[in-house]
């Protein structure tokens with residue numbers, strides 16, 4: 134099916150990166166969020182990133198030309214009307230996501246794929262908001278989407294095989310390495326592993342066996358991680374880690390409840406984006 138209109142709902146860390154991938158792949162992209170300044174910021178981040186990729190020869194097309202395919206709008210109607218492929222990347226809150234899907238259901242083209250970038254919420258639950266649950270699928274990207282190759286393609290109970298195939302092909306078209314996750318379990322595949330790593334790292338710190346810096350140094354120098362465990366949380370957003378962990382816990386994934394995450398979340402110290410998290414960013 135020809136994709137004439139590609140929509141990304143949510144222009145934060147993940148949404149702007151997913152929109153960038155779709156722009157690079159040649160699509161006309163409608164990026165939607167609730168405020169003009171969020172969209173302006175997202176456009177600046179995409180522009181910066183495209184320039185970096187171009188300097189390194191990772192993209193051949195002129196960044197300005199790529200950026201000209203981006204349409205910013207605070208109107209959900211404008212973003213979703215007759216769209217052929219939609220990826221939702223809003224806050225990790227089931228009610229907010231369901232509202233987005235309900236709206237998308239009423240506006241998107243008949244054959245559109247409605248994908249969620251959720252890290253933890255069941256696709257089956259999100260799909261209850263629409264009359265075409267067979268078209269709803271998980272497409273879980275990793276931060277930053279333009280540099281992280283992996284994308285999980287998650288099947289909800291009612292997702293059709295055709296939708297899985299189209300989401301997988303889209304993952305390829307966006308230059309990623311998609312993997313199929315056929316069980317809609319909390320945290321899918323990657324976060325079930327990542328959150329165990331978080332748990333044990335947190336326990337080490339809370340029991341006074343090591344401090345944050347020691348855990349991060351061990352992860353990098355002993356285990357060969359590209360980033361320390363706590364630095365990664367600051368980078369991806371402490372709020373994301375906290376909300377994803379909470380959602381997984383509420384759905385039966387027995388995690389160690391890391392007090393530091395909750396404390397930082399409640400103090401609005403969310404990592405790089407607020408200037409303070411496990412580390413400080415002057």
Ligand code: CAA
Pocket residue numbers: 181182183185186252274275276277279280281324359360365369373374377
């Ligand atoms: N676009 C283009 N270029 C970018 C970029 C972007 N968005 N972000 C960084 N870069 C560039 C930098 O400018 C830098 O370029 P130079 O080498 O020319 O200076 C280069 O990429 C490397 O960046 P850094 O020097 O800042 O750092 P790095 O070498 O550590 O690489 C990284 C950055 C690729 C993010 C790497 O640290 C990494 O892989 N980290 C782990 C990320 C990860 O695990 N993400 C998943 C998080 S979990 C999640 O997202 C999902 C969830 O459900 C919670």
